[in-house]
Amino acid sequence: MTDASAGPVAEAVGGPSSQVRAVVFDFYGTLARMVEPLPPDHRAIFERRGLTAQAARWGDQWAVGPGEGEEHTAHSVSEAAYTGWERDRLRRRARACGVPDAALDGLVEEIDHAMKALRLRLYDEVLAVLAGLRGAGLLVGVCSNWFWDLEECLTEVGVGAAVDVVVGSARAGARKPHPLIYRTLLDRCGLPPGQVLFVGDMWEPDVRGPLAAGMSAAHLCRADPAVRGSRPPLPAGAARIRSLTELGELPGLRGLPELKGLD
Numbered sequence: 227m228t229d230a231s232a233g234p235v236a237e238a239v240g241g242p243s244s245q246v247r248a249v250v251f252d253f254y255g256t257l258a259r260m261v262e263p264l265p266p267d268h269r270a271i272f273e274r275r276g277l278t279a280q281a282a283r284w285g286d287q288w289a290v291g292p293g294e295g296e297e298h299t300a301h302s303v304s305e306a307a308y309t310g311w312e313r314d315r316l317r318r319r320a321r322a323c324g325v326p327d328a329a330l331d332g333l334v335e336e337i338d339h340a341m342k343a344l345r346l347r348l349y350d351e352v353l354a355v356l357a358g359l360r361g362a363g364l365l366v367g368v369c370s371n372w373f374w375d376l377e378e379c380l381t382e383v384g385v386g387a388a389v390d391v392v393v394g395s396a397r398a399g400a401r402k403p404h405p406l407i408y409r410t411l412l413d414r415c416g417l418p419p420g421q422v423l424f425v426g427d428m429w430e431p432d433v434r435g436p437l438a439a440g441m442s443a444a445h446l447c448r449a450d451p452a453v454r455g456s457r458p459p460l461p462a463g464a465a466r467i468r469s470l471t472e473l474g475e476l477p478g479l480r481g482l483p484e485l486k487g488l489d
Contacts, residue, residue: 299399356389
């Protein structure tokens with residue numbers, strides 16, 4: 227099997243008669259990355275409140291949200307319900323770390339805000355690739371494990387008008403690779419799974435999950451990834467690319483003039 231460093235591995239995607247009618251992208255690490263100024267470290271938030279010992283017990287400041295594949299439909303009925311659930315999770319963790327009840331609300335509010343204060347920027351090729359796909363008459367989607375405001379984030383980074391279908395885990399009620407989020411995506415696309423190509427940088431959520439739902443998948447392995455992930459051997463129905471500009475080399479998209487010359 228050819229490694230990603232040697233170029234795209236496209237033989238497994240689709241077939242001679244396959245037709246890709248929609249290309250769906252993960253968001254973070256695929257379309258956009260984090261840039262400075264970075265979110266504040268949680269330790270400073272704790273220490274301003276005299277909670278140094280509790281800060282040490284907190285651990286990884288990012289490992290507090292729902293886990294991969296978690297289903298949470300009961301909490302996704304509204305923005306208020308979902309954000310309340312997010313803060314309840316933070317509150318329970320803070321209490322378990324020894325934060326006194328009197329300090330909980332202020333601490334949780336600031337941590338929640340800090341975790342979502344992400345400055346994001348598109349990868350250089352994104353706008354041209356999305357324009358090329360839409361120019362070729364393909365439906366363009368985004369499906370991501372994200373907060374409630376995925377649509378707003380897409381607009382802020384400059385691709386809101388270039389995307390036809392948006393499915394975020396917060397509103398869908400489950401995080402990739404839970405089957406529910408892919409069913410929601412396919413329903414929104416209005417297409418059979420065999421006509422949808424999923425593109426993303428993470429193996430389980432963006433490759434194995436979409437394949438299990440019947441889609442084809444392109445595993446994006448950038449030279450400087452936003453998140454380090456594994457690169458297992460490619461199963462049938464998957465390809466591996468180094469940049470979104472290589473999508474035009476995949477069988478289901480090969481030959482589209484709108485995707486040529488994007489390097």
